[in-house]
Amino acid sequence: MLVLDNNNEALILDSIFTPTIIDYIWVLDLNLMDFTLAPLLVLEEIVAKTIELSIDGFRFKLPASWNMLVADRETMQLDVVEIGALAGKEFNALVYGPNATRHELATISMTDYHPAYHNIGPSLHRHQMLCHPIGPDLWVNVAPSDTYNKYLKNCSAGDLI
DSSP states (O other), rough: OOOBBBBBBBOOOOOSSSSOSSEEEEETTTTEEEEEEEEEOOOOEEEEEEEEEEETEEEEEEEEEEEEEEEEETTHHHHEEEEEGGTTSSSSEEEEEOOOOOOOEEEEEEEEEEEEEEEEOOOOTTEEEEEESSSSSSSEEEEEOIOOOOOOOOTTTTEEE
């Protein structure tokens, strides 16, 4: 898994045994409804069904049980969709970044499936979504928990950005 540090540089997390060289990562804090830096305290390893996604030509793998922040292209209403449910349907990820002046939408496509893959990622609080890089200055938001009903119901992209 990838994270973005406080210097806006992507770091590959591929082992829970290798010390990380960063102290903070970008997250969407849903209590604040804002993007912020959060301490990287613990890494966790999840062996799970994993889906490889492609957004704007960038490919990356995420556990199928994780969730992604998406938006409707017409109304800009936000939703959270399980990664495994993205297959066969058209969803648009909300794309933003530390230097972005406005949000963008990008179509999500599924490119591969792995029945048992070792995913290494940060341990997140229930009110946080990881800012997963999809380019040098852009990210999408993903989380192991479904945050829609508690935090994002009736919210639009403008409520975040």
